[in-house]
Amino acid sequence: MPSSSFVVLLGFLFASGAAVGQAEFPSTVPGARRIELAPDETPPPSEIAVSPGLSSGFYFDSDLLREGIELESRERFSLVDVGQATLRLVPSSRVNPGETFRLVVRFKDGASPVSASFLLRAHPAKAEPLVEIYRGKRTIETYQQETREAHAKLLSCQGENARLSAEHDAPAGLTGLISTGALDDSGVAGRVVTRDVALTVGNVLEAILVKSYRSKKGVAVELMLVVRSGAQPWSAKGALLRGKAGADLKVLRVWQEQPIAVGEARRIVVEAEAPTTAAQGAFSLKLWEEEGPRTVTISNVTFP
Known part of the structure; x- marks a missing residue:
């Protein structure tokens, strides 16, 4: 497929909306994941991260046998769009974090390998937006790109x-x-944004304080969270800071004093790398727990 056609295809995919078995190589598009299928091997399925409401697109260098697509629990996906050489999936809200679904695709030309298998693993916040799947040998250009x-x-x-x-x-x-050069003449600026943000934390967690900070090199969000009566303790595992345009800041660390027990308020700090120009406007902060589906989502977070 010509490079110009491939760019158009990517635009269509995005506008429309981890154990690895098979060999993986750098993709032709930054941010995409590339998987190579060897003709004489039957490796275990590659694991792909999906998330409710988020689109995951698959690009194949061969035409698909549309009636040969097998997706476990297909009814739990709000969108399954099969194209000539593309596949787009959007899990529904009924999919829970940690669940896995087997996906098998078959190719129209019948050449080896005749099919490819994937294991879709649901994540509370992250999904792989684009996966490239290639069969057979690569050209010298792909090695140069690698x-x-x-x-x-x-x-x-x-x-x-x-x-x-x-x-x-x-x-x-x-x-x-x-x-470390984190300070300039302005020092570190802080702001209480508790009244400005919109909280979506379910019925077992409550954010009683939200502060934002900015230094020369980055930003941070400080939260005081409370686990309500009758709920299990909660520990943060990861975080995502996303701007309105869809760009994510690079999260450097998520620090928590200790697991949050019932009735206790505990501090959590999320720090991200962000020069001044990259942290303008409102951001959405999403935290997920160590083991389980409970998440904390706070929108309209702004930095000083």
Whole structure:
């Protein structure tokens, strides 16, 4: 498929809406995931993250046998759109985090491999937006693309290691903020945004305080959460900070004092990497727990 057609296809997919068995390589599109299918092997299915209400698109380099698509519990997906060489899935709200669904696709030309299997695992907040699936040998151009992307990933890892090393060696307190360059002449700005935000935390969790902070290099959100009577303790596992345009900030850490017990208020801090220009406007913060489906969603979070 020509590159221009592929770009149009990607636009269509997005506008319309992890154990790995098969070999994976850098994709031709930044942010997408690429899976290579070997012709003479039958590997275990690749695991793909899906989420209720979020679209996951599959791009194949071969035409699909539409009547050969098998999706476990298909009725629990609000959208299953099968194209000539594409597949778009949107799980419904009836899908719970942690559930898995088996997906099998078959190819029209009958060549080996004749099919591909995937394991769709539901996540409370994240979904893989695009997965590229290729059969057979790759061209020299794809190897060149892999080399370029591997080099870019290496540079990114080196920068991350340097940052972590600098943080590890830096002193604590204000001295540490100064030594890591997190402070400028404005220092760290803070703002209480409890009355401004919209809380969606279910019926077992309550946010009694929300504060936002901004430094030279990043932002942070401080929460005081309470578990109501009759509910189990709650511990945060991960977080997502997303702007109105759909861009996510890079979450550096999620810190919690200890599991939140019934009737107790505990502090949780979410820190993200964000230069001043990247943290403008309102953001949505979503937290999910260590084990279980309970989430905390806070919208209209703004930073000083």
